Amino acid sequence: MQQVESYVCGDWARPGSGARLIYNAVTGAAMAHAGNDGLDWGGMLDWARDTGGPALRAMTFHQRAAMLKALALHLNANKQALYDISFATGATQSDHLIDVDGGIGTLFVYASKGRREMPDAHILVDGDIEQFGKSGAFLGQHVHTSKQGVAVHVNAFNFPVWGMLEKLAPALLAGVPSIVKPATATCYVTEACVRLMLGAGVLPPGALQLVTGGIGDMLDRLGAQDAVTFTGSADTALRLRSNPNLLANSVHFTAEQDSLNASILGPDAEPDSPEFDLFIKEIAREMTVKAGQKCTAVRRIIAPQTRVEAVIEALSARLARTVVGDPQAEGVRMGALVSNDQKADVLAKAAIIGAEAERVWGDPDTFTPQGPEGGAFVPPMLFHCADPDRAERVHDTEAFGPVSTVMGYRDLAHAADLANRGGGSLVASVMTHDPKVARELVLASAAHHGRLYINDRTGAPESTGHGSPMPHMTHGGPGRAGGGEELGGIRGVKHYMQRTALQGSPDMLTAITGAYVPGATVAEPDTHPFTRRYGDLAIGMSILTRAREITLEDIEHFATFTGDSFYAHMDPDAAARNPFFEGRVAHGYLLLSFAAGLFVEPAEGPVLANTGLENLRFTQPVYPGDSLRVRLTVKQKTPRAKDHGEVRWRAEMLNQRDETVGVYDLLTMVAR
16 A cells, blocks of 8 residues: 655655545555645745745746756656556556646746746846836836745646646746645655656755645645645635635635536538548547546537537547547557546536436446446546527536537527636637638637637647647636636746836836846946957946938938838938928938947957847938937846857937937847
C-alpha cells in the first residue's frame, strides 16, 4: 500500500489522521493512503511567505523564466516515470501525452514568454505613460509588482500534472510561492511530479509545497496578498469562494468549474464535406480522450435539424471503433473513469439527461470492457434530444465522462441560443468554411464562452483541438464556467501581481521602472554610445546629433529613387489642399533614413544588428528648408544570449525649433 506524502516546510510528511484510501481505476483495488489532518497549516503559509516569497522576488523575471525552463527540461528527461504511474488513473498513453507532456509544454511556453516578453527586472510596466500637465514634469505609469503572499492551487483529479503546472508556471514567473493541493483520487501522480521538480535543484526553499489530502483551515489564514485558484465542481467552488475570511480580505479567487461546452456544425457543412468530417472526428475525440473527463469536452452537439440523423449515424460508427478497457492493453483507445464513485456519478447524470433525451449509442448495462471486472469502465454514450427548446437538464447537467447529446437547430440564431443556454462555458466550437457563419455565431455567442474554436479545412492541419487549452490563450469562462481566467500568456502572470498606479517626475519613474521615460535627465558620454558594449550602456545615456537641412532636391530624389511619388511630396497645389499640410512635405521614410545617417557610428563596433523599430509616429510635417536632428537615448536593456543583449533606444526627431516631428523605438543587438 503506497503512502502518498505531503511536502511541508521542506520535509515530507506521511499520511496521518484523516487519511483516505485511493483506488486503482483499472482494477478497483485499494492502492494507496493519502491525507493528514495534523499538518502545520500556519507553518506552511509562513514558510512560503517568509522564505519562498523573498527568494523568488529577489530573482528577476528572466531568472525565474530560466528556472521554469530548467524544471521543464528535468521533467521532460524523467517523464516516463510519470507515464508509468498514471496508468492507475485509468488514462491511456495518449491521455498521458495531454497531461504530462502538456504540462511540461506549458512550463516551456512560460519560460520562453518570460524571456521574450518580460524585462530582466522586478517590475513589469503596464501601458503607456500618462501626462497630466503641459510640460511633462509630472507623469503617471501603471506597473505590476509581485504579490507578497502565497498562491494556493486546488486542482481537479483529471489532470494531476498539467492541472498543477498550468497554475504553477505563471505563479512562479510572477515571483509568488505556491501550495499545491491536488484531488486525492490522483494525488499520487502529482506527488511523483513534485518529487521530480524538487530533485531538479532549482526551486528556492519555500517556493513549492504539496498537500495530498484536505487543506484544513488554510483558507481561514489567507490575506489580501494571497491568491486561491480552483478547478473542479461548481458546488465546491461556491463553498470555497464563500469562505468568510476570503470575502473579508478580498483574497483573489479564480475558479474554473463545470462547463456544458458545445460544438456547432455550420449549415454549409454537408455530410461529404471536410468540415463535417472534422466535426465528427473532434467530437469523438472529445468524448473518449481521458474517458470524457475533461472540463473542455463537448457535452452538447448542435447541428442543423436536417443533419441530425447523419451526425448520429457517423458519430455512432466512429464510437463503435473505440475499444474500452485496460489502458495498457493493446488496441484499447479509452480507459477507465478515475474511480467507481465517479462511474456511479456519471451513470446517475446520464440517467438525468436520459429523461429528456434518447440514448442512441452506448449501453452501460450490456457492454463488455476489455479490462478487469472491478474497473470503472463505461462505454461512450450518445444521446439525442429531439426538443432542445423545452429541455432543461441537457443544458445544465454535466455527466463528467464520455457522454454527449445531439440536438438540432433551425437557423444560426437558434444555434447560438442553444449554445448559450449552457449558462457560460469554457469553450464552444464551430465547424464551418463560411466566414459569414463564423462571424454571426461569434457576435451572437462570444460573450457566453471563454474561448471560441473555429475550424475548417484550411486551419485543420495546424489546429490545436476543441478541448486543448493553449498556454498562450486564456482558459476560463463566464457564469457556470466560474467567471475566471487562467493562462493567456503573460496575462496569467499578472493574476499573481498587483497593478499599481505610479505618479512622479520622469526621473523618478525612470529610476523605479528601469526604463527611460521621456523628460528624464540624460547623460551624454564623451564617446558615441554605439562604441560601447552592452554592459557599458546605462539607461538614459544619450546623444544629440548635428542638424541636417531637408531640401526640395532631397524630396524629389527620394521620390525618384523609391518610387514613392505621393501627391503631398510632389504636387504643391494638391499638398496645399490637404488639411494637414501647407505645401509639399518630406516623406516620413526619408526622415527615418536621414535620422539613421545622423546617429549611426559607421565603424565596426559592438552594435551587431538593427532588428527593427516600433511605435513609430510622425507628429509634425517637415517642409523643404526645415532641419532635422535626432536625440538618441538608451531606453531599455534586455539580455538575449551570453554574447549579446537587446538595447531599445528612444529616437526623437527634432526640427530647427526643437519641436518633435517624429519618434520611435530602435532595437539593436549589442555585444556583451
